[in-house]
Amino acid sequence: MSDTPSKSATDHSIVYQPSALVRARARITDWDATNAAADAAPLKFWEERAAELGWFRNWDQTLDDSNKPFFKWFVGGVCNIVHNAIDRHQVTYRKNKLAYIWQGEDGTERFMSYGELHREVSLFANVLKGLGVVKGDRVTIYMGRVIELPIAMLACAKIGAIHSVVYGGFSDAALRGRIIDSNSKVLVTCDGAFVSGKHIDLKEICDRALISDPPCPVTDVVVYKRTGRAVTMYDSEGRHDHWWHELMAKASPVCATEQMGSEDPLFILYTSGSTGKPKALLHTHGGYSVYTYTTFRYVFDIQDDDRFWCAADPGWITGHSYIVYAPLMNGATSVMYEGGPSYPAPDRWWSIVAKYGVTILYTAPTAIRGLMRFGAAHPAKHDLSSLRLLGSVGEPINPEAWKWFYENIGGSRCPIMDTWWQTETGGFMITPTPVVPLKPGSGTRPFFTIKAEIVDETGAPVPAEGEGFLTILNSWPGMARTIYGDPDRYKETYWSRFPGRYFTGDSARMDADGYYWIIGRVDDVLKVSGYRFGTAEIESALVSHPAVAEAAVIGLPHEVRGNAIYGYVLLRSGVMASPELAEELRNHVARMVGPIAKPERVEIVDKLPKTRSGKIMRRLLKSRAQGLPEGDISTLEE
Numbered sequence: 097m098s099d100t101p102s103k104s105a106t107d108h109s110i111v112y113q114p115s116a117l118v119r120a121r122a123r124i125t126d127w128d129a130t131n132a133a134a135d136a137a138p139l140k141f142w143e144e145r146a147a148e149l150g151w152f153r154n155w156d157q158t159l160d161d162s163n164k165p166f167f168k169w170f171v172g173g174v175c176n177i178v179h180n181a182i183d184r185h186q187v188t189y190r191k192n193k194l195a196y197i198w199q200g201e202d203g204t205e206r207f208m209s210y211g212e213l214h215r216e217v218s219l220f221a222n223v224l225k226g227l228g229v230v231k232g233d234r235v236t237i238y239m240g241r242v243i244e245l246p247i248a249m250l251a252c253a254k255i256g257a258i259h260s261v262v263y264g265g266f267s268d269a270a271l272r273g274r275i276i277d278s279n280s281k282v283l284v285t286c287d288g289a290f291v292s293g294k295h296i297d298l299k300e301i302c303d304r305a306l307i308s309d310p311p312c313p314v315t316d317v318v319v320y321k322r323t324g325r326a327v328t329m330y331d332s333e334g335r336h337d338h339w340w341h342e343l344m345a346k347a348s349p350v351c352a353t354e355q356m357g358s359e360d361p362l363f364i365l366y367t368s369g370s371t372g373k374p375k376a377l378l379h380t381h382g383g384y385s386v387y388t389y390t391t392f393r394y395v396f397d398i399q400d401d402d403r404f405w406c407a408a409d410p411g412w413i414t415g416h417s418y419i420v421y422a423p424l425m426n427g428a429t430s431v432m433y434e435g436g437p438s439y440p441a442p443d444r445w446w447s448i449v450a451k452y453g454v455t456i457l458y459t460a461p462t463a464i465r466g467l468m469r470f471g472a473a474h475p476a477k478h479d480l481s482s483l484r485l486l487g488s489v490g491e492p493i494n495p496e497a498w499k500w501f502y503e504n505i506g507g508s509r510c511p512i513m514d515t516w517w518q519t520e521t522g523g524f525m526i527t528p529t530p531v532v533p534l535k536p537g538s539g540t541r542p543f544f545t546i547k548a549e550i551v552d553e554t555g556a557p558v559p560a561e562g563e564g565f566l567t568i569l570n571s572w573p574g575m576a577r578t579i580y581g582d583p584d585r586y587k588e589t590y591w592s593r594f595p596g597r598y599f600t601g602d603s604a605r606m607d608a609d610g611y612y613w614i615i616g617r618v619d620d621v622l623k624v625s626g627y628r629f630g631t632a633e634i635e636s637a638l639v640s641h642p643a644v645a646e647a648a649v650i651g652l653p654h655e656v657r658g659n660a661i662y663g664y665v666l667l668r669s670g671v672m673a674s675p676e677l678a679e680e681l682r683n684h685v686a687r688m689v690g691p692i693a694k695p696e697r698v699e700i701v702d703k704l705p706k707t708r709s710g711k712i713m714r715r716l717l718k719s720r721a722q723g724l725p726e727g728d729i730s731t732l733e734e
């Protein structure tokens with residue numbers, strides 16, 4: 097078969113077949129056979145995968161589903177993800193293999209082998225211990241895209257502490273909320289970061305986040321020097337700032353890896369939902385290790401000669417799973433780039449692919465659309481022939497972006513792994529492997545053992561081609577175990593709408609070939625440039641401004657970002673509307689949540705459409721803004 101598209105019998109008619117070369121190299125050569133075997137004996141499938149990793153003690157029970165939806169995997173097993181990600185490579189050739197190739201935005205290069213990574217992680221683990229961090233403690237990490245970010249995460253995991261990485265694009269208020277919610281005693285940060293030619297003052301943002309009134313739990317701040325800009329180092333009762341390099345110089349490089357129960361927490365990661373308060377999803381050592389290790393191995397078909405580049409930020413689940421843990425457990429070499437994709441020129445990414453011989457590039461549709469705007473001449477300037485696979489994540493990929501990526505970046509020879517998954521799922525859920533025929537815009541079929549089903553309002557399965565809610569029927573090792581500190585909310589958010597099923601919050605369609613097509617969120621969550629926001633989160637930021645009485649936020653289609661945030665506000669009585677105030681409100685959201693959440697537009701209105709019971713009809717705002725039919729407005733109060 098060739099890799100030229102052929103027509104299939106379905107409506108979603110373009111199919112790209114894998115080339116002979118792709119098939120020859122694939123680890124899974126017969127997807128259907130592997131899938132059938134995994135379906136017939138799912139626990140056996142996961143036991144075999146788990147056995148490929150190292151355990152201090154083997155598990156007694158593969159899956160404990162006696163207390164649904166709080167599933168447990170590999171019960172009785174003793175392990176540590178760092179043992180598999182780093183320690184076990186120290187006795188093989190991989191000790192001298194590169195774990196990370198790092199490119200700074202300013203052109204600085206760093207190369208770190210598995211042996212060096214082991215040393216750095218051990219040193220920093222001892223630094224954390226020296227600050228009094230013990231197993232089970234939370235450590236917040238708020239850094240730019242430097243290798244020290246994975247080092248800090250791995251050091252936490254090594255000693256059994258729970259890391260909570262907060263993306264460096266969040267504001268001081270957002271950081272502070274997450275520090276308080278997780279009750280973190282230690283905060284790890286950088287002096288600053290270089291992004292798209294700008295300097296981000298990370299340490300200053302931390303200083304604002306750590307104001308002492310009301311009290312903040314952080315007692316120690318560790319600062320990695322990246323930019324060299326002047327920062328204030330505090331040393332007062334209850335708050336001590338330390339330079340990373342000074343603590344590292346005094347630390348011992350010998351540190352035992354803590355023996356953790358399979359179900360012991362590895363990390364929490366905040367993500368937005370349908371309320372104003374982001375929730376901390378909790379992932380564990382055992383199941384998360386097995387799931388991310390396996391999905392990465394099969395989907396990206398990783399081999400020792402690969403150079404893998406996941407262009408996400410380590411601060412998101414994509415980075416946690418596929419920049420840090422899964423590539424390291426597979427002994428892969430990863431490329432990490434610090435800065436913005438088009439800085440200083442629109443060919444920056446393509447120059448990195450060519451320079452380091454990247455073989456697999458995994459990114460988001462919004463980035464592809466952004467780079468596509470600059471034209472195909474930019475990638476054409478570089479030798480991209482090292483690439484053999486591409487990947488997409490974060491939102492549905494539109495056919496134009498798919499085609500552009502496939503032709504101009506992948507030279508029409510690299511299959512695109514469109515991976516559908518979530519912070520909650522830990523790893524890929526609906527995804528092809530390289531031998532699976534592709535249809536642009538579809539993540540193809542569920543990964544081995546995953547049972548997805550599209551249902552209607554009542555929970556009844558929707559026939560093929562019909563649209564409905566995407567649910568998952570079974571448990572998988574990588575699933576989040578709970579919302580940290582709030583198990584009831586976990587149950588309520590994910591397991592109550594369709595009893596007995598995990599509700600993803602997405603709507604989708606399955607075609608006659610069993611391929612899934614994700615349509616989008618159905619739960620007041622917006623994806624903006626791949627970032628996830630709750631409309632309620634932006635609304636509460638708007639309402640926190642003294643001029644605002646009420647706010648409603650919607651997402652409207654945006655060519656590059658997928659969605660753009662639009663806010664509608666009612667002012668408090670006596671406050672005058674003005675263009676300056678509208679602008680101030682946009683900036684207020686950026687200050688409260690982060691620059692990444694700044695609304696495209698804030699409109700000051702006289703009234704908001706509400707139902708008779710007082711609920712804002714966002715759907716109506718959305719259709720009005722787009723000039724679309726208003727639909728059923730029988731419940732409208734007016």
Ligand code: PRX
Nearest residue numbers: 489490491492514515516517518519614628
């Ligand atoms: O709506 C889906 C969309 O992103 C949501 C999950 O967001 P987050 O937890 O931030 O994780 C993103 C990275 C894993 C999903 O509910 N989404 C993610 N991947 C895809 C996608 N939509 C369509 N296609 C995808 N490949």
